Amino acid sequence: MAFLNIQDLKIYYKTIRGDLKAVDGISFTLEEGKNLGLVGESGCGKTTAAKAILRLLPENGRIAGGKIIFRDQDIAQLSYEKMRRLRWNNISMISQSAMNALNPVIRIDKQIIEAIRTHENTTKKETLQRAVELFKLVGLEAKRLKAFPHELSGGMRQRAIIAMALALDPDIIIADEPTTALDVVVQDKILKKILTLQDQFNSSMILITHDISVVAEICDKICIMYAGKVMEFGTTSKVLKDPRHPYTMGLKNAFPSILLEQKELISIPGYPPDLVNPPIGCPFFNRCPFGDEKCKDEQPPREYINDDHWVYCHYADQYQDFREKATQGSTWEAVRKRQQELGVV
Amino acid sequence: MTENNSIIKVKNLKKYFSLKSGFISTIVGKEEKFVRAVDDVSFDITRKKIIGLAGESGSGKTTTGEIIALLQKPTDGKIVFNGKKINDLSGKALVEFRRACQMVFQDPYETLNPRFTVRRSIEEPLLINGWGNENKRFEKVKDALERAELRPAEDFMYRFPHELSGGQRQRVAIARGIVLDPVLLVADEPVSMLDVSIRAGILNLLRKLRDNMGLSMLYISHDLSTIKYICDEVIIMYLGRIMEKGPTYEVLSQPVHPYTKALIASVPVSDPDVKREEAEIKGDLPDQIDIPEGCRFAPRCFSANDRCQSEEPELYSIKKGHQAACFLCEPK
Amino acid sequence: MNTQNDKQVVKTASEARRAKTKKTLFFIRNLFKEDKLALVGVCMLLFFIVVALFAPVIAPYDPNVIHRHDDGQGAMKRLEPPSREHLFGTTNRGRDIFSQVVMGTRVALFVGLLAAFFVTVVGTIIGLVSGYYGGWIDTFFMRLVDISYAIPFVPFVIILVTLLRPSLMNIVLAIFIISWRTIARILRSQVLSVKERPYVKAGRVAGATNIRIIFLYILPNVLPLALLEMTLRMAQAILAESTVSFLGFGDPSVTSWGQILEQAFMAGAMRDAWWWVLPPGFAIALLIVSVFYTSRVLEVVANPQLRRR
Numbered sequence: 001m002a003f004l005n006i007q008d009l010k011i012y013y014k015t016i017r018g019d020l021k022a023v024d025g026i027s028f029t030l031e032e033g034k035n036l037g038l039v040g041e042s043g044c045g046k047t048t049a050a051k052a053i054l055r056l057l058p059e060n061g062r063i064a065g066g067k068i069i070f071r072d073q074d075i076a077q078l079s080y081e082k083m084r085r086l087r088w089n090n091i092s093m094i095s096q097s098a099m100n101a102l103n104p105v106i107r108i109d110k111q112i113i114e115a116i117r118t119h120e121n122t123t124k125k126e127t128l129q130r131a132v133e134l135f136k137l138v139g140l141e142a143k144r145l146k147a148f149p150h151e152l153s154g155g156m157r158q159r160a161i162i163a164m165a166l167a168l169d170p171d172i173i174i175a176d177e178p179t180t181a182l183d184v185v186v187q188d189k190i191l192k193k194i195l196t197l198q199d200q201f202n203s204s205m206i207l208i209t210h211d212i213s214v215v216a217e218i219c220d221k222i223c224i225m226y227a228g229k230v231m232e233f234g235t236t237s238k239v240l241k242d243p244r245h246p247y248t249m250g251l252k253n254a255f256p257s258i259l260l261e262q263k264e265l266i267s268i269p270g271y272p273p274d275l276v277n278p279p280i281g282c283p284f285f286n287r288c289p290f291g292d293e294k295c296k297d298e299q300p301p302r303e304y305i306n307d308d309h310w311v312y313c314h315y316a317d318q319y320q321d322f323r324e325k326a327t328q329g330s331t332w333e334a335v336r337k338r339q340q341e342l343g344v345v
Numbered sequence: 346m347t348e349n350n351s352i353i354k355v356k357n358l359k360k361y362f363s364l365k366s367g368f369i370s371t372i373v374g375k376e377e378k379f380v381r382a383v384d385d386v387s388f389d390i391t392r393k394k395i396i397g398l399a400g401e402s403g404s405g406k407t408t409t410g411e412i413i414a415l416l417q418k419p420t421d422g423k424i425v426f427n428g429k430k431i432n433d434l435s436g437k438a439l440v441e442f443r444r445a446c447q448m449v450f451q452d453p454y455e456t457l458n459p460r461f462t463v464r465r466s467i468e469e470p471l472l473i474n475g476w477g478n479e480n481k482r483f484e485k486v487k488d489a490l491e492r493a494e495l496r497p498a499e500d501f502m503y504r505f506p507h508e509l510s511g512g513q514r515q516r517v518a519i520a521r522g523i524v525l526d527p528v529l530l531v532a533d534e535p536v537s538m539l540d541v542s543i544r545a546g547i548l549n550l551l552r553k554l555r556d557n558m559g560l561s562m563l564y565i566s567h568d569l570s571t572i573k574y575i576c577d578e579v580i581i582m583y584l585g586r587i588m589e590k591g592p593t594y595e596v597l598s599q600p601v602h603p604y605t606k607a608l609i610a611s612v613p614v615s616d617p618d619v620k621r622e623e624a625e626i627k628g629d630l631p632d633q634i635d636i637p638e639g640c641r642f643a644p645r646c647f648s649a650n651d652r653c654q655s656e657e658p659e660l661y662s663i664k665k666g667h668q669a670a671c672f673l674c675e676p677k
Numbered sequence: 678m679n680t681q682n683d684k685q686v687v688k689t690a691s692e693a694r695r696a697k698t699k700k701t702l703f704f705i706r707n708l709f710k711e712d713k714l715a716l717v718g719v720c721m722l723l724f725f726i727v728v729a730l731f732a733p734v735i736a737p738y739d740p741n742v743i744h745r746h747d748d749g750q751g752a753m754k755r756l757e758p759p760s761r762e763h764l765f766g767t768t769n770r771g772r773d774i775f776s777q778v779v780m781g782t783r784v785a786l787f788v789g790l791l792a793a794f795f796v797t798v799v800g801t802i803i804g805l806v807s808g809y810y811g812g813w814i815d816t817f818f819m820r821l822v823d824i825s826y827a828i829p830f831v832p833f834v835i836i837l838v839t840l841l842r843p844s845l846m847n848i849v850l851a852i853f854i855i856s857w858r859t860i861a862r863i864l865r866s867q868v869l870s871v872k873e874r875p876y877v878k879a880g881r882v883a884g885a886t887n888i889r890i891i892f893l894y895i896l897p898n899v900l901p902l903a904l905l906e907m908t909l910r911m912a913q914a915i916l917a918e919s920t921v922s923f924l925g926f927g928d929p930s931v932t933s934w935g936q937i938l939e940q941a942f943m944a945g946a947m948r949d950a951w952w953w954v955l956p957p958g959f960a961i962a963l964l965i966v967s968v969f970y971t972s973r974v975l976e977v978v979a980n981p982q983l984r985r986r
Binding site for chain 3: 411414415416439440443444446447448450451452455456457458459460462464466469470473474503504505518521522525
């Protein structure tokens with residue numbers, strides 16, 4: 001049962017040059033108690049999509065179409081006041097840089113208490129008690145509550161943010177690159193902590209990251225975005241082991257791994273398209289080794305591989321051939337030569 | 346590592362930062378506190394090898410790299426280049442060293458002077474060293490751009506940094522680093538701020554440069570996966586000291602030091618079916634001012650005993666070229 | 678971030694310069710479309726500059742000439758309200774206020790520009806040296822700045838002018854002695870941030886001397902901020918000069934707006950002769966406002982983060 005259902009969501013930013021189509025018709029679902037990984041390069045629209053769910057878009061951004069259905073209600077249409085109550089209570093966010101989320105001149109206990117009491121009618125004493133419990137859950141000593149944000153290390157701050165995000169027992173947590181700025185040992189601990197807490201609170205999570213290995217470990221489903229559109233969506237296991245979209249195949253080749261065999265890493269040549277004048281057809285066309293005229297002129301349809309796996313590609317049926325070619329450096333080299341000839345450097 | 350093959354020998358390098366104590370504390374006679382960023386580090390960089398300096402924050406890896414590139418002065422220890430100590434170089438010898446050792450930095454968005462064109466940025470090291478005339482320098486810049494795989498070079502010459510993507514800027518930075526034909530390139534987290542899909546290109550480029558130019562590299566990173574990909578040898582640092590060092594493949598597939606094991610076990614794996622082992626490490630990274638007595642990793646180590654709390658282990662040899670600083674590896 | 682826009686590839690250095698200028702002009706034009714205040718500011722400032730340049734031509738009379746009625750008795754045209762012959766009326770001694778205000782524009786701009794220029798040059802150099810070298814040089818200059826901050830602006834100007842001759846140059850000198858402190862501090866902090874940037878480190882690794890780094894790497898990147906500060910100092914200097922003149926310490930040999938107000942005050946005519954008080958008062962206010970609004974243009978150039986996407 002889809003808990004959160006994003007349908008054909010469009011988010012545009014107003015710029016001097018016109019509308020920037022940051023997100024142009026994406027759809028994905030999230031089940032209760034499950035995790036979804038939103039993966040893509042910088043500028044692909046994943047953070048924008050997350051902000052839109054919480055209606056925290058900047059002034060020049062707007063939801064230009066589509067639905068965000070949460071518990072059978074289209075929250076894209078909610079009033080500001082109703083949305084404010086939804087935020088943190090039902091949907092909370094862990095941002096990339098904890099420094100941005102914490103007020104540097106207010107002690108942490110005050111911040112958590114304020115966040116909780118804005119939404120719930122509890123006494124200060126009760127709230128403080130809850131904060132202490134939350135801190136214990138994330139592995140922080142209660143004495144850290146009295147500190148200012150800068151007195152804690154990066155890892156501790158991030159844990160404090162997680163505690164705050166969980167404070168109201170939300171249904172959905174949106175985590176935007178929650179561990180990118182952290183050391184790998186701390187990252188490991190925090191990710192494991194997030195998983196245990198999720199089990200305990202039965203919350204769902206949307207994890208936004210460019211690191212596929214983190215998604216592989218903790219997300220049930222993965223949604224691969226590119227240039228504001230979805231390329232492939234499905235269970236993590238299926239998408240990563242049985243990729244159907246050339247972009248997914250390309251991403252796999254670009255990822256160094258500490259465990260797997262030493263293979264030649266291959267970059268995907270070229271750059272994402274300009275989102276003010278996006279291409280008419282498939283956005284990945286000019287970086288794709290397998291595209292043709294049809295790909296250039298027509299938007300690819302959604303092809304269902306099964307109930308939990310779909311891809312947006314005109315030639316999804318040729319995936320086996322594509323996959324084989326995608327592992328060869330020469331395939332992508334040909335793309336680079338083609339780009340050079342077209343002068344699109 | 347034979348004597349005549351090594352480019353740089355780092356011996357007992359130390360870098361301490363003093364925390365300026367206030368006026369009152371100095372009067373009262375409080376002990377001066379230090380941050381021991383680099384605390385007795387020794388290693389060699391040999392010809393045509395990429396040496397990885399791995400570690401988390403506070404490990405001292407970046408400071409070590411900057412000292413080698415002469416951006417910082419060491420508190421103690423020496424760095425020997427071609428038989429001469431570089432700490433006390435001056436005049437012609439200093440100029441020669443500067444030409445021989447260049448550096449590439451982490452942030453592609455701040456690594457180029459925003460007021461310089463690409464050509465000007467790459468030409469700068471040549472201009473500083475009074476190299477050639479205008480025409481020759483133009484050709485050299487063009488050559489550097491092409492070696493950095495920015496082709497056709499003419500298209501990039503007069504662009505400004507803000508017109509380039511992160512990956513392109515980093516390539517320009519690399520071109521700037523190799524234009525003087527150095528023998529050593531210190532690369533400080535060159536790909537960590539780039540998108541994953543572009544990293545491979547830069548990493549492959551660095552490998553190519555090593556192969557074609559005979560360039561040696563000190564590759565500094567916290568990302569063991571990229572280190573595994575391009576480094577011949579790896580040095581694992583923790584709180585300013587070397588915990589383990591040796592050939593990359595060996596250290597990463599058969600780690601000996603508990604810290605190395607924990608580090609490797611903490612790296613997420615992109616195969617959803619693989620279940621990772623639990624990383625055996627407890628607690629948090631301590632404050633760099635209060636580095637514990639004895640082995641600095643002991644407070645977080647599950648195998649620590651009393652000796653580890655009081656004595657600091659040396660680097661013991663495990664196999665040829667593979668060493669670890671742990672009493673568990675001490676030869677009987 | 679680079680995207681696949683149709684870009685003209687630039688193949689020569691001069692083309693690059695032209696392309697950059699074109700882009701800056703395009704950007705400024707957009708800025709004016711969006712930020713009307715900036716446009717207003719620049720236009721007003723240009724207007725004042727033109728008036729100052731052509732003041733002798735624009736002013737219908739010599740500001741010091743006493744006008745008399747030509748009706749035989751030759752009485753002074755005292756305190757006459759605005760008329761066709763005297764657009765801003767006359768003073769209590771029959772002098773044409775319009776001419777005085779027009780000529781006063783020169784004084785205001787002269788003081789403003791000169792003081793701002795010197796202050797900026799010296800303040801920038803001190804900021805650069807202090808910020809880059811640090812150590813005792815930095816400590817020395819910053820203590821100097823701290824001390825100078827303790828000195829109140831206008832009283833100091835008055836004291837200096839009293840000790841020396843009251844002349845325009847001395848007023849400029851006094852303003853200069855006080856104002857460099859702000860620019861030095863602001864630029865120093867910008868230098869501190871720029872000098873840690875990787876491209877500066879790259880220069881050092883390549884062997885660049887300190888002087889080279891200061892003038893080739895750091896200065897061009899702090900210059901926009903310096904220019905912005907220069908305009909703000911200009912506004913400050915104009916106000917300072919007006920204040921000092923109003924208080925009676927101005928240069929008696931020139932007509933400045935502050936002095937016009939001083940004379941009106943001394944004549945006790947402030948409440949009655951609005952035509953004497955409002956024009957110079959407005960002129961001061963408008964010029965300062967126009968300088969501030971103009972600085973909005975420079976602010977956006979200096980701080981790229983303010984640039985819209």
